[in-house]
Amino acid sequence: MNDGEPTSLVSLDRITRRLDELxxxxxxxxxxxxxxxxxxxxxxxFEYVQSELPTTYDVQIDSIGNFFASVSHxxxxxxxxxxxxxxxxxxxxxxxALGVVVAMEALDVLSEIDASPRHPxxxxxxxxxxxxxxxxxxxxxxxxxxxxxxxxxxxxxQNDVPLWLAMQRAGFRPSDLSEPTICVERIQQFFETHIExxxxxxxxxxxxxxxxxxxxxxxxEVTVTGTYDHSGATPMNLRSDALAAAGEMVTAxxxxxxxxxxxxxxxxxxxxxxxxxxxxxxxxxxxLDIRSDTINPRDAVEADILERFADIxxxxxxxxxxxxLDRSKPVSLSSQTVDKLDSTxxxxxxxxxxxxxxxxxxxxxxxxxxxxxxxxxxxxxxxISHSPYEKTYxxxxxxxxxxxxxxxx
Ligand SMILES: [Zn+2]
Numbered sequence: 001m002n003d004g005e006p007t008s009l010v011s012l013d014r015i016t017r018r019l020d021e022l023x024x025x026x027x028x029x030x031x032x033x034x035x036x037x038x039x040x041x042x043x044x045x046f047e048y049v050q051s052e053l054p055t056t057y058d059v060q061i062d063s064i065g066n067f068f069a070s071v072s073h074x075x076x077x078x079x080x081x082x083x084x085x086x087x088x089x090x091x092x093x094x095x096x097a098l099g100v101v102v103a104m105e106a107l108d109v110l111s112e113i114d115a116s117p118r119h120p121x122x123x124x125x126x127x128x129x130x131x132x133x134x135x136x137x138x139x140x141x142x143x144x145x146x147x148x149x150x151x152x153x154x155x156x157x158q159n160d161v162p163l164w165l166a167m168q169r170a171g172f173r174p175s176d177l178s179e180p181t182i183c184v185e186r187i188q189q190f191f192e193t194h195i196e197x198x199x200x201x202x203x204x205x206x207x208x209x210x211x212x213x214x215x216x217x218x219x220x221e222v223t224v225t226g227t228y229d230h231s232g233a234t235p236m237n238l239r240s241d242a243l244a245a246a247g248e249m250v251t252a253x254x255x256x257x258x259x260x261x262x263x264x265x266x267x268x269x270x271x272x273x274x275x276x277x278x279x280x281x282x283x284x285x286x287x288l289d290i291r292s293d294t295i296n297p298r299d300a301v302e303a304d305i306l307e308r309f310a311d312i313x314x315x316x317x318x319x320x321x322x323x324x325l326d327r328s329k330p331v332s333l334s335s336q337t338v339d340k341l342d343s344t345x346x347x348x349x350x351x352x353x354x355x356x357x358x359x360x361x362x363x364x365x366x367x368x369x370x371x372x373x374x375x376x377x378x379x380x381x382x383x384i385s386h387s388p389y390e391k392t393y394x395x396x397x398x399x400x401x402x403x404x405x406x407x408x409x
Contacts, residue, residue: 006409007348007402009109015397018101022048022085023093032090032388033097036157037128037139038065038166045085049100049125054111057123062181064143065172070122071111077188079119079408080371081106084129084140084362091130092195092390098378098397099193100125106404119188121408126362133157133166141362145369146180153177189337190366190373191407193400195392197359199383207396208352208403209377210341213293214364215264215356216328218302220288222309224249226318228274228282240318243272243281249320252308253288256301263292263301264358288322293330293356331364337374344406345376350399359385374407376400 025048026033026041035041046067050059057069070078083099103123110121127140134155142148153164153174167174196202201209226242250267257265266289273283290305292298306322313320338354345352357375367373378396 006109006113006115007405009112010105010398010401010405012394012398014108015101015105015401016394018052018104019093019097022097022101026087028090028388030090030388033087033093034089034091035085035087036089036133037086037130038133038163038170039086042086042127043170045097046125049085049104052104053123062144063172064140064167064174064181065127065170066140066144066181067125068122068182071120075120076186077119078122078186079117080122080124080187080190080366081192081404081408082124082126083192083194084126086128086130086132088130088132088386090388091132091386092384092388094195094378094390094392095197095385096129096194098195098392098400102193102397102401102404103191105401106408109401109405110408115409117408124190129362134163137360138362138365139163141365143174143177144180144182145184145365146178147365147368148177150177184369184371187366187371190363190371191337191341191375191404192361192363192373193376193378193404194361195385195390196377196380197383197385198380200355201353201377201379202381202383204353205351206353206379207350207393207399208345209379210338210345210352210354211357211363211375211377212333212338212354213356214331214333214360214367215291215293215358216330216360217289217291217326218298218324218328219290219326221323221325222246222249222286222288223321223323224284224313224318225321226282226316227280229280231278231280234280239280240282240316241280242284242318243275245312245316245318245320246270246284246286248312249309250286252312253305256304256308257290260297260301262294262356263290263297265290265301265305287325291358293332295330298330328360331367333363333367333374334372337372340407341374341376341403344403345399348399348402348406350403376403
């Protein structure tokens with residue numbers, strides 16, 4: 001970084017120390033972290049962040065536990081910057097935490113140089129971004145924006161604890177669900193730094209990525225029903241093998257999405273019900289996840305896949321049913337914020353590219369309600385994500401903090 005520039009004040013040591021100290025909260029034996037939504041560990045991580053902030057900051061915690069810190073909450077308009085602190089089971093040290101720590105660093109540098117930005121920044125830390133505990137994502141940011149539903153609040157965790165009770169146990173009092181918990185009109189723009197969670201940047205040797213859009217899934221639970229038979233006594237031509245049919249369907253999913261620009265389709269699991277070595281399996285279920293950053297090609301691949309499923313079932317004389325679980329709209333991030341990040345990163349002479357985000361993030365909710373939103377990605381080494389082995393490069397962390405300093409100045 002150039003001396004004399006505010007970005008030269010970015011301290012990689014300070015960022016690394018904070019990431020290490022956060023990792024110690026909920027650290028697992030493998031060196032990963034488990035900090036589930038509304039758990040004690042998540043709460044302790046929030047307390048840690050507060051303990052690191054200058055006492056001059058004005059801190060506000062909303063009714064569902066989201067955390068906002070600013071030099072002053074008096075300004076008419078603010079730029080929100082931050083991410084989340086919860087994790088999946090045995091997740092990595094960077095997912096969420098990096099975006100929070102980079103935002104803290106940017107605010108630290110701005111106060112060190114006594115900057116007075118037009119829209120003073122507010123550090124925003126959201127509860128429950130991961131769906132690991134309640135099966136639904138971005139609880140905190142959706143709640144902040146009034147996007148949670150009654151159904152969301154009654155979703156339960158692995159121990160049948162509903163979300164509303166987990167919130168109460170963590171000390172919060174959610175009230176009117178449809179109302180934002182924060183003053184949305186004050187938010188001029190929102191920025192988030194996050195680890196990519198894929199291998200696009202790492203393969204390209206880019207140091208940063210600028211997110212243009214956030215892919216959203218259509219999801220199904222697929223059930224293939226054939227006939228249970230004895231594996232020794234039933235000749236091949238008399239079978240109605242659900243597992244063999246499902247195998248063909250999994251390959252069909254891959255074929256349907258291959259070579260369709262911007263669409264990915266995945267079968268990430270499969271269950272052979274009452275499967276055994278000596279049985280022709282009669283019932284198989286598997287989930288199907290199709291994503292894109294634009295709706296039309298996603299719809300086309302979806303229709304193609306469903307048609308292939310029907311053909312395979314037809315040919316084999318068995319039945320297939322598809323239960324829709326989710327249909328979310330992809331989000332295009334505002335060109336205003338995307339271009340701002342682009343010119344900033346370009347000016348810092350950092351190798352970068354624009355790319356869509358494969359995963360959902362708190363950022364998408366801000367864009368959904370019309371707040372111009374920008375996201376920076378740092379590379380995931382070897383694409384590893386949601387794992388103790390999640391890593392990025394020190395220069396990428398430093399570059400992301402420098403970019404955020406400039407964007408907020
Ligand atoms: Zn995350």
